[in-house]
Amino acid sequence: MTTTCATGQHDKHDVYAAQCPCRDVLDLLANKWSALAIGALEDGPRRFGALQRHLEGVSPKVLTATLRRLEDGGFVSRTVYPAVPPHVEYELTPLGRGVARPLAALRGWVEDHLHEIGPV
Amino acid sequence: MTTTCATGQHDKHDVYAAQCPCRDVLDLLANKWSALAIGALEDGPRRFGALQRHLEGVSPKVLTATLRRLEDGGFVSRTVYPAVPPHVEYELTPLGRGVARPLAALRGWVEDHLHEIGPV
DNA sequence: CTGTATCCATTGGGATACTG
């Protein structure tokens, strides 16, 4: 069965194809907050509050939305520890650890070359 | 002069710092259209129309805005060849070729692992 | 051919306030 990029499965995928689902994935990952959130989880599980502090300036609403989308994509897992006060931990899945590398490379490149970059 | 991340210059930069200018740079690059546009220029200069066709589905307005921001950041150069009809070529600068690598890695990762990723 | 010019819909995202 020669599946197309649009229908997904095992063919070649192409981010340049308008209807390829990988477009949506790229859109999810190639995003400031996602890139930062995934990076913040590289060293192990973190709680919501810790993430919010680490991603300076992110509002709870936006952080929640970001984490939910990453969870839906299978990049992040969310674990609730029944306790009071509530205790929730976010952690990278194996998939998340996989994509963390190219994202770390991108973040690193930006930090390393900022001095060569004009005012954006 | 011990410059801070906010004022830029030669200190350590941190994408996790709210006021660090590299946040804006990350925002510019960690973006679907930017990532695609830079990738489309990896193999050499391209004209506006060629880019528009290659980045399936992008409107001229959005493509122009994307290219302008990349030009401002110093990632892309824009060359006008005086002729009729107009002839304009976009090309990666050395800086653009530098960032093209982490971006290509990200695009490649998405294409390679799409089958493991849940519906986004 | 290479863009602007418009118009418009969506929404990402910021600020707070508040609740289980």
Place this chain on the structure above:
DNA sequence: CAGTATCCCAATGGATACAG
């Protein structure tokens, strides 16, 4: 603590149409 609930705005982005 970990969000949700609102409110609201600026901006992204899509679709055409049109101009130099």
